[in-house]
Amino acid sequence: MEFWLTEEQVMFRDSVARFLADRHAIGDRLRARSDAAAFSDAEWRSIAELGWLAAPFPEAYGGIGGSTTDMALVMEQLGRVLLPCPYLSSVVLGGTMLLHCGSARQKERFLAKICAGEMRVALAYAESSAGSDLSRMAAVARPVAGDYEISGSKTFVLDGGLADCLLVAARSADGPGDGRLSIFAVPRAAAGIRVEPHRMRDGSETATIHFSSVRAGPEDVIGRPGQGAELLGRVLDVAAAMICMEAVGAMWAAYHLTLDYMKVRTQFGQKIGSFQALQHRMVDVYTQCQMAQSIAMGAVAALESDDAALRTRMCSAAKLRVGATARKVGEECVQLHGGIGMTREHPVGHYLKRLNGIRTSFGDENHHLQRYVACFDPDNYASR
Amino acid sequence: MADLDVTNRLAAPWLGKFREEVQAFLRAELPEDIRLAVSAERMDLSREQQQRWQKILARKGWACSGWPRQFGGPGWTIEQQYIFERETALADAPRPIVMGVQMLGPTLIAFGNQAQKDRFLPGIVNGDQFWCQGFSEPNAGSDLAALQCRAVRDGESYVINGTKMWTTEAHIADWMFGLFRTDGSGRKQEGITFLLIDMRSPGITISPIVTIDGGHEVNQVFFDNLRVSVENRVGDENHGWNIAKHLLSLERFGIAEVSRSIRSLLRLKRIATEPRSDGGRLLDSPWFARQIAELEIDLMSLELAEIRLLFSDEDGSEAAAASILKVRGTEVQQAILELMMIALGESAQIDPEYSDAEGDTWIATAYLNFRKTSIYGGSSEVQKNIVSKAVLGL
Missing domain, CATH: 1.10.540.10 (Acyl-CoA dehydrogenase/oxidase, N-terminal domain)
Structure with missing residues (x-):
């Protein structure tokens, strides 16, 4: 950047x-x-x-x-x-x-x-039976006397337990498909909300949140009623690009930790960084970090575009590539540390855990590959 | 939007007009036989084709796109060079002539004396003189400084005995620039001298080497008491190594062949979307769609990395950038050709030398030919050694 x-x-x-x-x-x-x-x-x-x-x-x-x-x-x-x-x-x-x-x-x-x-705000959209497939979302917002009553359960709500306000996605009218989704802002302390927090492997906090006839007014609808899928699409693109940048930071940090270690760790009477087999693997890690950073920055730049298809294509491309790279870099850095990399006291394994957490957040490689292929243009390259 | 131009460096309106001018020129001037050869992923155009195209460029003032105006180049900014390279690739116009235009010319501009510049640069610009590079030897490949071909000073001449290996286009070249051992007593990087050799001199034998694609691009060249005038020495005696290092670093621009790979990927996409005999398209196969999508994303990453690293103002990033761009660039390029070859199936595997089957054989020829790209110009392994030392500090 x-x-x-x-x-x-x-x-x-x-x-x-x-x-x-x-x-x-x-x-x-x-x-x-x-x-x-x-x-x-x-x-x-x-x-x-x-x-x-x-x-x-x-x-x-x-x-x-x-x-x-x-x-x-x-x-x-x-x-x-x-x-x-x-x-x-x-x-x-x-x-x-x-x-x-x-x-x-x-x-x-x-x-x-x-x-x-x-x-602090948290976004509650995924569900256990629907994952991030918005069309299968089951949570509903029933119209009641000019207000809404929201019922359903949301999973893996990032920082759901720390938030003051929840942005909840729910179907605001009957009918299939994701066309009727709306987003509601409700206080986390509102009546009918129950939060089960989880600590994740990577140290992040998520929560399963149960909504039981939680009251929301028309002024609490974000955007227009029924606009939820569009809003989520936009926000989740931003999230994908941003979490890619977090991954880039974590990959570089793991790279530097590992490189430093290779310059001090001695085996067979020499620094392990002097072995060509390890040098080349480390150059691959460096190259992967550079490539990941490049595509992540491309996605961030594309967020400024008015072209929604371009934003989606670049964000999915970045999440797909960075996700796969993040795993590889994390695993290589643990491997190159040897036994010490397996210990909980050493930071490198925590980078691996976070990189794996990032990989599955906001759509894994499979999700983004499908999304990318769906907007694949056979006659043009990338943004052309 | 014509590039993944996240930097907005190519977005200026005057550059847009420049791009249109380049496109119009290519539409009007690129000969069809040359376009067809390049669109079959051929790097080995005939001398006549290369010369014809170079003269068309020279008439327009666009020969040698990276050169300053005073030596016959267009004097373009780096952005203009980037756009020109992209558009020529997308139009299936030839790559720049590597040895003369990209390597020797800039080297003479940097290290040659006035007489050498006057004598040799015009022939490179107008395409009248073809050059080959005498660097590698049978026992000096990746370890180039181990070269042994001797040049012994005799009055106002050097007398050369020995051999050069993998000499691309020696059989169509008028001149060779090469590295020769003038002193074997010190470090191997010392005692190397940079000489220019007239390929019609007595004492030269050229022996063709046929490669796995069936083509003839490279040769072994033998020298038997060849005499070279001292005035054909570039730089000082025994100081050729630094010139060679400079020369090998010149190939920064387009080293990743991003533009060529974009063109190849578009060809691949075309093949993947054509209706097949069973009525379906290759792209409908999940495996194939995934391969293409991932290659496209790899290419986008590479393109963005090239923009980041080449347009970067940070010092010292250039050498490393060139190395990782070459490694990744050739990996992506080879993967695209490989997938295209798989897409075209068994008919690509017919040997055109023995069977009369034009059809799809070109792709296997290209696939085999392009295995060289991760070997020449410093193999991928040598590039990794360079990055390990220069960037990682290992």
Whole structure:
């Protein structure tokens, strides 16, 4: 990304990197295993004060007036240190949904608070029987006296237990297909909501959330009723591109850890980095990191495009390639560490776990391959 | 949108007009027989075809696209060169002439004396003089500095004895630029001298080498008391290695052959969407669709990496960039040709040398021919050694 960043963006990225390097060594992720509070409110407030949450959003709604590129820069740096925090859920998913799809009132109501770190948002859309297949979604929002009553269960809601506000996808009218999906904003503390939190292998927090006749008003519908599938498509493209940038940060960090180790670990009387078989594998890791970074940056750049098909194609291309690469890089870095890489005390395995978590989040390779092939243009190459 | 131009460096309106001008020129001027040869993935155009195309380019002032104007190039910006390379590939116009235009010309511009520039550059621009490269030897391939072919100073001449191997187009070249051992006493990189040799001199024997695709591009060249005037030495005696290193780094642009691979991928997509005898299309097979999709994404990653790394202002990234782009570029290129060959089935496997079957044999010829790309110009393994040392610090 380096060479097309503005000077402000470079300064922003460097300040993010410096803050994280000073305060959040990889150790935080390791401690998170045993610590009940993997992430603290105080940390979130410092991050908010530094403007990371506000960076991508317009000034009119409490933002700093940056772009999705600023979001991508934060994601990449978070990936480097594996910091557990609800940035992806609240800022990327929640903030993007409200920015692109919310009414002016909703933006005032939610976005300013997200930017200030006063409200955390989570997006509840996947279901156990439907996965991320929106057309099979079972949750319903029944019209009741001008309001809605939402019922159903959502799985793997990222940071669902940490959120103040849930954006829930549900069918707002009877009938098949995904055309009638709507998105509702409801307080997590609302009556009828039950949260079962899960700690994931990679240290991230998800939740299964049960909705039982949860009341929402017409003013709580994000966008228009029935527009849910379109809004989710847009937001999940952004999520795919952003999580790719997180993966890029994590891959580079794992690469550097491994490279450093190869320069100090001695076997057979020499540094293991002197063996050509290992050198070539490490060059492959480096090359894969470069390729992954390139396609991830391409996806981030495509998010600015008005062409929805281009956005989808580039984001799926990136998620497919980065997903496969992330696994390979993570596994190679553990392998090249040898036995020490297998220990929980060593950071490298935690990168592997996060990279695998990223791989299955927001659509795995199979999902994105199908999506990519569906918009495959036989007469043209890529964006042509 | 004509490229994955995430940098917006190619988006300026004047560059758009330039692109249209290039496209119009190619539509009007590219001879059909040459276009057909290139569209069959042929790299080995005849001397006559290469010369004809070079003269068409020269008339337009577009010969030697990377050269400064004072030496007969168009003096283009890097963005213009990028666009020109892309559009010539998409039109199935020939690649630039490698030895003269891409290698020796820039080397003479950097290291040649005035007399050498005056004497040799015009012939490269107008396509009258063809060059070959005398670097590799039977026992000096990846380990180029181990070369042994001797040049012994005798008055105002060098006397050369020995042999050069894998010499591409030696059989159609007028001149050779080469590396010769003038001193064997020190480090092997020292004692190498860069000389220019008239291929019609007495004492040269050219022996053809037929490759696995059945083609004749490379040769072994033998020197028997060949005399070369000292005025044909580039740089100082025993200082040829640095010139060679510079020359080998020149091939940055297009080293990944992204543009050519885009063209090949489009050919592959065309084949995959044609109705087959059973009425279906190859693209409808999940396995095949997946292969093509992944290749396209690999190519997009490579294209973006090339833009990032080549247009990067960061110092020191260039050598590494060239190496990883070459490794990945040839992998992707070879994979596209391989899949195209599989797509065309058994009819591609008929040997055109013994059977009268034009049809699809071209693809197996190309597939076999392109196995060379990960071997020549520094094999993939040598490139990885370079990256390991220069970037990884191992």
